[in-house]
Amino acid sequence: MQPMQLGNFSVSLAVKDIEASRQFYEKLGFVAFMGDASHGWLILKNDRAVIGIFQGMFEKNLLTFNPGWDENGQPVEPFTDVRELQRRLKAQGVALVKEADESTTGPAHFVALDPDGNTILIDQHR
Numbered sequence: 001m002q003p004m005q006l007g008n009f010s011v012s013l014a015v016k017d018i019e020a021s022r023q024f025y026e027k028l029g030f031v032a033f034m035g036d037a038s039h040g041w042l043i044l045k046n047d048r049a050v051i052g053i054f055q056g057m058f059e060k061n062l063l064t065f066n067p068g069w070d071e072n073g074q075p076v077e078p079f080t081d082v083r084e085l086q087r088r089l090k091a092q093g094v095a096l097v098k099e100a101d102e103s104t105t106g107p108a109h110f111v112a113l114d115p116d117g118n119t120i121l122i123d124q125h126r
Helices: 018-027 082-091
Strands: 008-015 031-036 041-046 049-055 062-066 096-098 108-113 119-124
Touching: 008 018, 018 041, 018 049, 082 096, 082 108, 082 119
Parallel strands: 008 049, 062 119
Antiparallel strands: 008 062, 031 041, 041 049, 096 108, 108 119
């Protein structure tokens, strides 16, 4: 079986104070390259490592995959559409907490939980 092409991987952190978190991660060498702190979110990079910091958007931290994007938020080809990934996981018996509407195209997302309750967000932006 061919491996799933999940796209860019990042950790999405639910933070209490986005500015304090930005300052902390900047000390670790991360630089904000996407997002808007005034809207409660920033995406930061250190080389190829990517983290998102989100204030007031999520209850807990998430593992995030972005089909169709690389670590710079740039389109990659080819990529596997989020709805196809969803169909494959469901066929393997993976229960989803939230499903993408399979009658649509373009941006969509779905959410799964791993066996320990960690949230996995598959979030396609194109």
